[in-house]
Amino acid sequence: MDVADSIHMEQPSAAQTPSTHTAPVEFAGKGGEFFGIWIVNILLSIVTLGIYSAWAKVRTLQYFYGNTAIDGHRFSYLATPMQILKGRLLAVALFACYTLAVSLFPIAGMVFILVMFFLFPWLINQGLRFNLRMSSYRNVRFSFAGSYSEAFMCFIVLPFVGAITLYLAMPWVLSKIDEYIHSNVKYGDKPLNVSLKAGEYYITVLLVVAVSVVGFGLIGVIFGASVAGSGFTMGEGTNPTDFVNAASIMMFVGYMLFISVISAIYKARIRNHIFNNCELEGLAKFKSDVKIMPFAMLMLTNTLAIIFTLGLAFPWAKIRQARFMAAATELELNSNADAVLDTMEEQKASFGEEAAEIFDVDVSLG
Amino acid sequence: MSQLMTGTYYLAKSSEAQDAQLHVNGDMVSLHYQGQCMHVFDMADLTQSSTIPGVPMEVIFPDGAKFTADDVTARFLNRRANLETLEKNKTLIIASIVLVPAFMWFVLMVLMPRIAQSSVAYLPDVVAEQMGKQAFEVIERTLLEPSVTQEVQKQQIKQQWQDTLVALELSPDKYQLHVYASEFFGPNAFALPNGTVVITDDLIKQLQGNSDAVLAVLLHEIGHVEHQHSLSMVAQSVSSAVAFAMIFGDIEGIGEILLGTGSTLVQSQFSRNMEREADDYALAKLNQLGKSGDAFAQAMQSFLDISDKHSDEKSILHYLASHPDTQERIDKAKNYKP
Incomplete structure (x- = not known):
């Protein structure tokens, strides 16, 4: 009895589940403020023939990281402009070699492509590794633990499998790629646990296909009607070109809307699926609720604004998108959030590390 | 010259955070949290993050700990003029709207063709x-x-x-x-x-x-x-x-x-x-x-x-x-x- 009692008594403390609370992702960036940063940075980049673009990239990321907060703590972007500049110069050199090779010596270009083929998974890994290592929250860094063989599998072998199955396996391949990217993320000493379902990818892709078919049909009908309409008005004194011009602008907007909806379906559903199935072990659960139509409208209005302002609306669009994404995201935080240890080893600049930092290829984590 | 900033102190190598204050007095910087002065630093030993409009300043301590100010406009008073000043300069921002396309045109249409043309002569x-x-x-x-x-x-x-x-x-x-x-x-x-x-x-x-x-x-x-x-x-x-x-x-x-x-x-x-x-x-x-x-x-x-x-x-x-x-x-x- 006593023993049983004591066990009973101790249970609450032994299994003491830390209390949890819901924390929104807050984004405080402002369009006007970022416009100044953006345009001045582009000006400086041009004047310095691109050298400054490394500073521009770091400052832009620092602006977005620094304005994103969870539970009152802001993110930080830690890369230095020199790291980015080194990587960029190397990438540009590689890229210039590649283009020169391809356009001057098409056959030598093919050898180069073969080399790139094997280099590609490594580049992706280095990019993920670099970007995560340079991201910190509460003074603890993220990291990426993916291996070359896994990356080779995900980015070379599986897409090939997807292609030879006439793309029937592609949704499954996409789920494997996303799983690889996310399940190898660590925040300090806490791994990110992810279990993605290929079924969700299949449903999403089917939805995209269905909407595409309906959308293209609709656009075809509207186009046919507008051409017929212009034919009818020919004899009646109205200027048919005006009608056609108005129709083609409508067509353009309609087409952009259609593209926005399709990409919103995929991006929103997949992002929600990934976030809702991610967990930082014993620390946080993620919730994403991106709604398809509002997201599509956001993308449509952003694209149109950028086109009609000849690019000047770009900063505003970027801020809007970040705010929208933040608002659709929530975390369920355990109260032990301050118990994460930064396991980043002391960085001895071995050659491998140096090489790792040289390449900076962005594979966005959405 | 003295300055007081409130913010958050993040301990080194962990996610532990404390509400803290930073007192700057000339070249002396002292860190206070839990009601006491915990550390005193020489300004020269601290690393300041690059300052960006709308982003609070971060101070990195020699051991890897970090202080983030609450106020996004708070800056060390002894900071020299920097990039942030340019990014907040209204005249420069408005001028950039004209200068960026003009410079782009010059680089892509004038400078690059000229460089390309003269470099071709050196190709074997x-x-x-x-x-x-x-x-x-x-x-x-x-x-x-x-x-x-x-x-x-x-x-x-x-x-x-x-x-x-x-x-x-x-x-x-x-x-x-x-x-x-x-x-x-x-x-x-x-x-x-x-x-x-x-x-x-x-x-x-x-x-x-x-x-x-x-x-x-x-x-x-x-x-x-x-x-x-x-x-x-x-x-x-x-x-x-x-x-x-x-x-x-x-x-x-x-x-x-x-x-x-x-x-x-x-x-x-x-x-x-x-x-x-x-x-x-x-x-x-x-x-x-x-x-x-x-x-x-x-x-x-x-x-x-x-x-x-x-x-x-x-x-x-x-x-x-x-x-x-x-x-x-x-x-x-x-x-x-x-």
């Missing part, structure tokens, strides 16, 4: 040779079919070609003329950087046995080779793309544009300036050979006639789009004086 001959040889192999396999022009007519054109090369003291090893049929090119002639010149059946037909007009077109193509126009084009598009990539830090999107380089070469879409240079070359050499610029005018006129007849024909529109105003070229050829 083997580059042009290899480039032409390999491009020709690819084009021949994919876009060209065997010629169906009568053998007699072909021999005539080739004989004229040989005579011309001798008269102009051009290397017959370098300059090789080929006749092919091609649906892709339509009535056209093009030159590769190694001196390989191709004329299509359709163009021969279009010029209706006017051998001087054929010669004029071929001299125009030799002009492209002599002025190294293909190499300039490649160098120009590569350097512009690199400049673009460096400025916007976007390499992926630019790759697409660059993939067009190969086809640029194939379609001999030289810039208008280059066309003019090749025209001038052709006119000068026609004159040297004792022929009048009318031959060139006639060749050009044949393009105009055809485009009037089938205004929807794609290949001709293509040809005209990349070339200077045809009428202008005809007038120039007719009035040519050495």
Whole structure:
């Protein structure tokens, strides 16, 4: 009895589940403020023939990281402009070699492509590794633990499998790629646990296909009607070109809307699926609720604004998108959030590390 | 000079955070949390994050701990003027809206072509040779079919070609003329950087046995080779793309544009300036050979006639789009004086 009692008594403390609370992702960036940063940075980049673009990239990321907060703590972007500049110069050199090779010596270009083929998974890994290592929250860094063989599998072998199955396996391949990217993320000493379902990818892709078919049909009908309409008005004194011009602008907007909806379906559903199935072990659960139509409208209005302002609306669009994404995201935080240890080893600049930092290829984590 | 900042102190190597205050007194910085002074630092031992408008300042301590200010505008008073000042400068921001497109235009349209053009002169001959040889192999396999022009007519054109090369003291090893049929090119002639010149059946037909007009077109193509126009084009598009990539830090999107380089070469879409240079070359050499610029005018006129007849024909529109105003070229050829 006593023993049983004591066990009973101790249970609450032994299994003491830390209390949890819901924390929104807050984004405080402002369009006007970022416009100044953006345009001045582009000006400086041009004047310095691109050298400054490394500073521009770091400052832009620092602006977005620094304005994103969870539970009152802001993110930080830690890369230095020199790291980015080194990587960029190397990438540009590689890229210039590649283009020169391809356009001057098409056959030598093919050898180069073969080399790139094997280099590609490594580049992706280095990019993920670099970007995560340079991201910190509460003074603890993220990291990426993916291996070359896994990356080779995900980015070379599986897409090939997807292609030879006439793309029937592609949704499954996409789920494997996303799983690889996310399940190898660590925040300090806490791994990110992810279990993605290929079924969700299949449903999403089917939805995209269905909407595409309906959308293209609709656009075809509207186009046919507008051409017929212009034919009818020919004899009646109205200027048919005006009608056609108005129709083609409508067509353009309609087409952009259609593209926005399709990409919103995929991006929103997949992002929600990934976030809702991610967990930082014993620390946080993620919730994403991106709604398809509002997201599509956001993308449509952003694209149109950028086109009609000849690019000047770009900063505003970027801020809007970040705010929208933040608002659709929530975390369920355990109260032990301050118990994460930064396991980043002391960085001895071995050659491998140096090489790792040289390449900076962005594979966005959405 | 003293300063007080409130914010959050993040301990080194963990996510532990404390509400804290930073007191700055001259070169002395003291950190207070949990109601006591925990550390005192020399300002010189602290690293300050780069300051960005709208982002709070971060101070990094020697052991890797970090302080983030609450107020996004809070900055150390002793900080010198920095990039942030530029990014908040209203005059500079407004000026940038005008300056950015102007500078972009200058870099991409003036500076890069100039750099490209002058660098081409330093490329060894083997580059042009290899480039032409390999491009020709690819084009021949994919876009060209065997010629169906009568053998007699072909021999005539080739004989004229040989005579011309001798008269102009051009290397017959370098300059090789080929006749092919091609649906892709339509009535056209093009030159590769190694001196390989191709004329299509359709163009021969279009010029209706006017051998001087054929010669004029071929001299125009030799002009492209002599002025190294293909190499300039490649160098120009590569350097512009690199400049673009460096400025916007976007390499992926630019790759697409660059993939067009190969086809640029194939379609001999030289810039208008280059066309003019090749025209001038052709006119000068026609004159040297004792022929009048009318031959060139006639060749050009044949393009105009055809485009009037089938205004929807794609290949001709293509040809005209990349070339200077045809009428202008005809007038120039007719009035040519050495």
